[in-house]
Amino acid sequence: MSDVPPGAVTLIAAVARNGVIGNSAARIAAGAPAIPWRLPGELAEFRSITMGGVLVMGRATYDTIGRPLPGRTTIVVTRDPSWSAEGVLVAGSLESALAVAAEVGGEVFVAGGAQIYALAMPLATRQILTLVPADVDGDVAYPEFAAWEWRETRRVRRDGYERVWLRRLPSSRLRRFAFERYLPRKPGPAARVIAGLAFVSGLVAVSYWLFDLARQHGRDDLTAGPRPVILILASIAYWPAACLFWWLLYPRSGRSMPWSSIDERGGVGHG
Structure with missing residues (x-):
């Protein structure tokens, strides 16, 4: 011992x-x-x-x-x-x-x-x-x-x-303090539904913003011009951000x- x-x-x-x-x-x-x-x-x-x-x-x-x-x-x-x-x-x-x-x-x-x-x-x-x-x-x-x-x-x-x-x-104590002190320990179905709705609504909002802005500029090709490219990169970045949000909301999955x-x-x- x-x-x-x-x-x-x-x-x-x-x-x-x-x-x-x-x-x-x-x-x-x-x-x-x-x-x-x-x-x-x-x-x-x-x-x-x-x-x-x-x-x-x-x-x-x-x-x-x-x-x-x-x-x-x-x-x-x-x-x-x-x-x-x-x-x-x-x-x-x-x-x-x-x-x-x-x-x-x-x-x-x-x-x-x-x-x-x-x-x-x-x-x-x-x-x-x-x-x-x-x-x-x-x-x-x-x-x-x-x-x-x-x-x-x-x-x-x-x-x-x-x-x-x-x-x-050893590092689990820091993660336990960071995640379990400030977030639900055992989120129920309601919390997961909220996370799912936030994920879907965010994706819809980013997509609508992207296509609407491209339409205002009269661009059918979303890869044309610098601004649409930036928007495409921003929409792609949304995915890992949304996954991170889900992970933070439900750390004990x-x-x-x-x-x-x-x-x-x-x-x-x-x-």
Whole structure:
């Protein structure tokens, strides 16, 4: 763990091909397994990776485990101020949990569930994902993430699964600040319709202006004379400008689930 900088946050999870990571408390109460697979050796490897670190998890995840894991500090995030468990630190929010983890020291591993993963994803510097090559039945899913923000640094193939290490690209923090602070995080259909209308209306306006000006000058050949040439170049320049506008309005269109964005060539968001 010496290569992990102080304050780093690592998400660690096992994810099925369809994005499922487990079952909710309601389904568990109805008889469904908390984790709908058994992977020989995977839990032992999880123990080896996280030993000596700090585990941050939600209360539902802790309840499925039932006890603090030996050799690691466990911090449970819960909204219930009266909840407690022996050998466990309690925090009312993810931010509070990370502050406590910083005081404890050691690498911080976020171990679930789905809401805690989603809250921690913007803060994470690494992900360690166990990829399960199967579509399983479950109602709790790993959050989507922008594939272009991450680079695969390591992949280990085991019997029945693969474990992949991802590291956030340094420049992604600047792009996240520039795009997500001032633009919609998840634009809906209305935002995309507006962007499309702006694109089409701009194209129509530029085309009308070009042909109208050429008609006023009595030119049937739009390539004749300097002014029409300039207008043609301006209309051509509109296309990349319109594409840039679309990209800025919808910067997270590259979101993808972890299995589909991590292929056997080791590429995460490379095409």
